[in-house]
Amino acid sequence: MVKPFKPGTDNVPPGKYREVGPRGGRIPNERIVTIDEGDRLPPTKKAGDGWLHMTPHKSGTDNLPAGKYIEVGPNGEKLEKEHIISIDRGDRLPPVKKAGNGWFRM
Numbered sequence: 001m002v003k004p005f006k007p008g009t010d011n012v013p014p015g016k017y018r019e020v021g022p023r024g025g026r027i028p029n030e031r032i033v034t035i036d037e038g039d040r041l042p043p044t045k046k047a048g049d050g051w052l053h054m055t056p057h058k059s060g061t062d063n064l065p066a067g068k069y070i071e072v073g074p075n076g077e078k079l080e081k082e083h084i085i086s087i088d089r090g091d092r093l094p095p096v097k098k099a100g101n102g103w104f105r106m
Helices: none
Strands: 015-020 032-035 050-053 067-072 084-087 102-105
């Protein structure tokens, strides 16, 4: 399961973020925001909600934060068969199983 970022979190990867419920589920009237490098995530409409990164990292990307990453579809959708990896700081993301897929940090 991909954990959403809390409002006010800074130093998140740049890209598009979708407002989601406390466990990462879709909510009515969700907002989508674009975050540039160094920006802070804005407050959510409801306490407990969070932000989910919508732009997957490409294979071969390096200098990402250490941790677990999950392979997702081209639009960030969950795959039928989960593929989870762990990387250390400075490691490159490995190839994906299907062209167009990417990686999300868990």
